[in-house]
Amino acid sequence: MPASDDRLGLGIETGGTGSRWCLSASSGVIIARGEMEPMTGHVFTQAERDRVSGIFTRLAGELAGIDRPAAIVAGVTGLGPESAVRAVFSAILATAFGCPEDKILIVDDMWLGYRARFQPGEGIVVYSGTGSIGYHLGADGEIIRAGGRGVLIDDGGSAAWIAAAALRRLLRREDEAPGSGWESALGHALAQALGGASWDAVRTHVYGGDRGSLGLLARAVAAAAEEGDALAAEIFTQAGEELARLALALRARVGAKPVALCGRAATLSPLIAQHFRALVAPPVALDETQVDVPACAANLACELARSDGNRL
Known part of the structure; x- marks a missing residue:
C-alpha cells in the first residue's frame, strides 16, 4: 500500500x-x-x-x-x-x-x-508492428511523422506489409507455374497459417479479417526465412530498407539524431535490423526487449x- x-x-x-x-x-x-x-x-x-x-x-x-x-x-x-x-x-x-x-x-x-525512449527533441523512433511509422517529438512539442498512412497504401516494413508482400509474390509464382509457390517453404508456412493452400483460403483470411489478422501471417514468413526460403529472406531485407527510409526521411528534416528501431515486427527476422543498420548511420538502437x-x-x-x- x-x-x-x-x-x-x-x-x-x-x-x-x-x-x-x-x-x-x-x-x-x-x-x-x-x-x-x-x-x-x-x-x-x-x-x-x-x-x-x-x-x-x-x-x-x-x-x-x-x-x-x-x-x-x-x-x-x-x-x-x-x-x-x-x-x-x-x-x-x-x-x-x-x-x-x-x-x-x-x-x-x-x-x-x-x-x-527519448526526451522531447532527443531522437527518432521507427516503429514496426502491424503498421509502421517514423516519429519525432520536438523539444517544442511539435510532432513530425514519416509514413504511417495505413496498410492499404503505406506502412512499409510492417507485419501487414511483410504478409501482403509474401502473399503477392507467392500468388504471382502460382500464376506463372502452378504449384511452384505453394510447394516452397514459404508456401507451406503460409498454407499452415491460412488453413489451406488455395486462393479461397487467402481470400477468406485477407478479405474476411482485418489488418491485424493480415499482420499475423508475417510470423509464417519468418518461419520460412528460418528454413532458408530465399523469397522470405528477400522480403525481410526489403522490410529493413523500408523502415530505414522512414529514419532517413526524418533525419533529413530534424538532423542526425539517434534512432530507435522498435516494435515486435522489427524482430521477426535479424535481416530487418541488419539491413536497417546498413543504411542508417549510427547511433542506432534496436529494442531487443519491449x-x-x-x-x-x-x-x-x-x-x-x-x-x-x-x-x-
Whole structure:
C-alpha cells in the first residue's frame, strides 16, 4: 500500500490486440499493474463508447481498495493529432475514476512510445508492428511523422506489409507455374497459417479479417526465412530498407539524431535490423526487449499530478 501522502499515477497503453495499465506512486514504486481488453481511438459509436466505459469502470472497481489515481496518462492507438476522441476518452476516465479532467492527459500511442525512449527533441523512433511509422517529438512539442498512412497504401516494413508482400509474390509464382509457390517453404508456412493452400483460403483470411489478422501471417514468413526460403529472406531485407527510409526521411528534416528501431515486427527476422543498420548511420538502437510503456505512462501521470496544468 502507498503512503497516505504518496499521490498515485495511472498509466494506460491501449492496443488493438490488448491493453495494459500500471499504477505507480510518486516515489517510483509500482503499486499494481495488469491487462485489459483491446481498445483503440475508434470510439465512433455509442456501443463502442459504452464498451470502453465498462472496461475502465471495472478497472476502477479493482483499484478501489488501493486508492484513487491523482492523475492519468493514457496512450491511445489510432488517435489523430486533432482528434475529438481525446475528449471522449477524458470524459470516460474522469467518470470511472473520479479524476479531474485537468489531470487526465490523452495522447496517441506513438507519443507515449517516444517518451518511453527519448526526451522531447532527443531522437527518432521507427516503429514496426502491424503498421509502421517514423516519429519525432520536438523539444517544442511539435510532432513530425514519416509514413504511417495505413496498410492499404503505406506502412512499409510492417507485419501487414511483410504478409501482403509474401502473399503477392507467392500468388504471382502460382500464376506463372502452378504449384511452384505453394510447394516452397514459404508456401507451406503460409498454407499452415491460412488453413489451406488455395486462393479461397487467402481470400477468406485477407478479405474476411482485418489488418491485424493480415499482420499475423508475417510470423509464417519468418518461419520460412528460418528454413532458408530465399523469397522470405528477400522480403525481410526489403522490410529493413523500408523502415530505414522512414529514419532517413526524418533525419533529413530534424538532423542526425539517434534512432530507435522498435516494435515486435522489427524482430521477426535479424535481416530487418541488419539491413536497417546498413543504411542508417549510427547511433542506432534496436529494442531487443519491449520498453515498459505503461510504467512510463504511470511515471508521467505522477509528474502530471505534481504539475499546475495538464501538459507534460
